[in-house]
Amino acid sequence: MSSPRRADAQRNLGALLEAAKIVLAESGVDAPAKEITDRAGVGVGTLYRHFPQRSDLVIAVLEHEIDACAAAGAQLSAAQPPAAALAMWVRRYTELVATKAGLASALQAGDAAHQRLRVYFYERMSPVLDALIEAAARAGEIRPGVRAVDILHAVALLCQPVPGEEPGYGRRLVDVFLAGLRP
């Protein structure tokens, strides 16, 4: 494959993922393929070549979101004091959990793909969050003894839907939890 072609393919893939992210959020996991490809400006064949099954597309969208969230860690810690960087990253992670949990649960739990995604999630998030925690602890800005996995679990638990509460409710609970990290 020549280089301009490869650049084209890369561009198509990026456009597909971006379009799929929006369409799946708006129209659900079973949204028509054409809605996605129209938005991405590619043919339906391109979609099926990259993602033969809908679950392949869902996984790619989620991995793409996980990657973006993980990448935000380094950006935030370069730009903010340690505790602020930690808090801002946790809020970004909370958005991911709150908005993408439905998409992840569309994959069969217990499924190999679901399991792989889970592993990918922890492998990408844990070191990023560990680095943020370590910097904040070194600066004396958070209580000692908090592990990345504690925060990842707490946010996932607090973002579970509660009957009768508005959708943003989990974020408020996460804010209290975040305040509890102060020394």
Next chain:
Amino acid sequence: MSSPRRADAQRNLGALLEAAKIVLAESGVDAPAKEITDRAGVGVGTLYRHFPQRSDLVIAVLEHEIDACAAAGAQLSAAQPPAAALAMWVRRYTELVATKAGLASALQAGDAAHQRLRVYFYERMSPVLDALIEAAARAGEIRPGVRAVDILHAVALLCQPVPGEEPGYGRRLVDVFLAGLRP
């Protein structure tokens, strides 16, 4: 019924509930009736007269625990500064949730009995916790804007079992959340 007989019946009921609490925790919700009545020192007939079905017994044990937890609110606020009383009560409530969730889930969810218990739980806990929150807020010892239902939900969510973590894990997360209530 004469008064000494009524006192006897009351004593038997108390002994049954205390015995059932221990036996159901140790041997599970389907523990043999005889294990419970032996421990309570009453006949099996007494058990079935008070609680024809196992679900009646489970509900009575849970209501008894809920009552005891609710009663602890006034005791703690008489004995402790407001924020300490609040924190101690939430820890006691956390114990209840962490140790009795299995028992509650033995009742069929969606069942009328389960639904009644849920209502009973919120009706007993909410005013107790509201009073504790209000006292702590008035003393300037917690952040404003926290509602009883927020804490009840947060604890219930944080105490859900997390695969690979020890059973006391939820209590650690609740402690961070509690610390987040500071102003």
